[in-house]
Amino acid sequence: MSAIPADLPLRSDLVGEEPYGAPQLDVPVCLNVNENPYPLDPEVVEAICRRVRKVAPGLNRYPDREHEDLRRALADYLKGESRACLGPEQVWAANGSNEIMLQLFQAFGGPGRTVLGCDPTYSMYPEYARDTFTNWELAHRLSDFSLDMDTTIERIKALGPAMVLVTSPNNPTGTPLPMENLTRLLEVCSQIRVAGAGPQARPIVVVDEAYIEFRDPGTPSAVSLIGRYDHLAVSRTMSKAFAFAGARVGYLAASREIIDAVRIVRMPYHLSALTQAAALAALEHTDLQLARVDQLRRARRATAEWLAGQEYHGRPLTVVPSASNFILFGTFPDRDAIFEAMKDQGVLIRAVGPEGYLRVCMGTDAEMERFRQTLVGVLEGS
Ligand SMILES: Cc1ncc(COP(=O)(O)O)c(C=O)c1O
Known part of the structure; x- marks a missing residue:
């Protein structure tokens, strides 16, 4: 973001503020803004x-x-x-x-x-x-x-x-x-x-x-x-x-x-x-x-179970119970490093919420498979 020049009379409480929004990147797997991943019928x-x-x-x-x-x-x-x-x-x-x-x-x-x-x-x-x-x-x-x-x-x-x-x-x-x-x-x-x-x-x-x-x-x-x-x-x-x-x-x-x-x-x-x-x-x-809602709920259940079985540096991951189409999991001493490594491999999730946590939203079955494979590799390698 370029800074707003001082000769623009921006409201003083907005000086230094950035526009809100998760990154919109052209990556193969976007699991970062909690959308329904399935196109319209x-x-x-x-x-x-x-x-x-x-x-x-x-x-x-x-x-x-x-x-x-x-x-x-x-x-x-x-x-x-x-x-x-x-x-x-x-x-x-x-x-x-x-x-x-x-x-x-x-x-x-x-x-x-x-x-x-x-x-x-x-x-x-x-x-x-x-x-x-x-x-x-x-x-x-x-x-x-x-x-x-x-x-x-x-x-x-x-x-x-x-x-x-x-x-x-x-x-x-x-x-x-x-x-x-x-x-x-x-x-x-x-x-x-x-x-x-x-x-x-x-x-x-x-x-x-x-x-x-x-x-x-x-x-x-x-x-x-x-x-x-x-x-x-x-x-x-x-x-x-x-x-x-x-x-x-x-x-x-x-x-x-x-x-x-x-x-x-x-x-x-x-x-x-x-x-x-x-x-x-x-x-x-x-x-x-709404035809895919049930499937997304099942994906949430399966992903939560799978995440709960993963470890990072010998400690099991914490998985926050979710009634939504996303899951908050962690905790990582450097969540940004995990986020970046996932992104570099084409899987966009979100570093958001309490310190150390990451959030993943439910994608298609193929996207969730890619998420799992990528996360395993990233956790092993970091
Ligand atoms: C809790 C919550 N409320 C509201 C919104 C805004 O959604 P929209 O403006 O697309 O209806 C979001 C979007 O992520 C959200 O997470």
């Missing part, structure tokens, strides 16, 4: 082309800024996926859940407001806080990476955050948040005043469920609680299990009032007609889009 590709062709002549006009058809389709999807009965007014979409989260920070954060996260967690969260001048605070997770409920509740009481942001399954650890812990947080937050807001304001609990479709079957999603708790917002994405990362579609499920607050800060026409058309086509083929 030709039937879905055709459906997308048909939908896009239909809207193309109308691209001289702005799109439906309320994206009503898409919100209805997402509400239907949530009904099938999580048995949540939500109206389209309780659903909102944007360009990836990154944009959803930024909109939440824009609507509820800001100067004088705090958002509380539970680290280690997704490394974009502090950036949304920075970009919206929101104070970002942390409650540290326990050594097994589950939430430290007592500390988290103490922090909520002490800080009066506008939002408590929990991730389930968490990135980069894969740790799910049990429903009883979520309801406890919701109950606590219903009694807390928000610093920097009016006396009636109570914190919102935001659950980032980017990877939720990878959870064990039968496990509930936070969206099933939306009818019971007005101050619950669940962020989701089509980028992961749904195999649609390139289209950039994330969505929010929440009370109508939270959605209406987010609508205040959205850019006009933020979601292009092409994106809406493509997303609708994909949602019409939910079964095909």
Whole structure:
């Protein structure tokens, strides 16, 4: 990255900052950004082309800024996926859940407001806080990476955050948040005043469920609680299990009032007609889009077992139990050296999270075979 010259009036808190993002490299095996590795079924590709062709002549006009058809389709999807009965007014979409989260920070954060996260967690969260001048605070997770409920509740009481942001399954650890812990947080937050807001304001609990479709079957999603708790917002994405990362579609499920607050800060026409058309086509083929989820869960199980059987310098590897499509494993005194050696051999994973750990996301069966072979060689040689 070239430095921004001093004659540009860059915001002083951004001086020295780098754009966020994992490396995008042209290597044979990319297991670093938690995508679904399988391309779209030709039937879905055709459906997308048909939908896009239909809207193309109308691209001289702005799109439906309320994206009503898409919100209805997402509400239907949530009904099938999580048995949540939500109206389209309780659903909102944007360009990836990154944009959803930024909109939440824009609507509820800001100067004088705090958002509380539970680290280690997704490394974009502090950036949304920075970009919206929101104070970002942390409650540290326990050594097994589950939430430290007592500390988290103490922090909520002490800080009066506008939002408590929990991730389930968490990135980069894969740790799910049990429903009883979520309801406890919701109950606590219903009694807390928000610093920097009016006396009636109570914190919102935001659950980032980017990877939720990878959870064990039968496990509930936070969206099933939306009818019971007005101050619950669940962020989701089509980028992961749904195999649609390139289209950039994330969505929010929440009370109508939270959605209406987010609508205040959205850019006009933020979601292009092409994106809406493509997303609708994909949602019409939910079964095909999710067809590989089971296989990826099996890959996760097999990879976790395999990693647990590996050693580094005579010590077995630590493998963090994951409910997602990635696994955090370690620990290595010099994780960057392992990461680089893997990359040099064409396998891109991620050096992220707590010191010493690496994260690998589940690829195709052939990619996972290559990952295993390469890691064995790298561990033996270093
Ligand atoms: C926990 C979590 N939330 C949100 C996102 C953003 O995903 P997207 O903007 O593609 O929906 C990611 C991406 O890696 C993530 O790991």
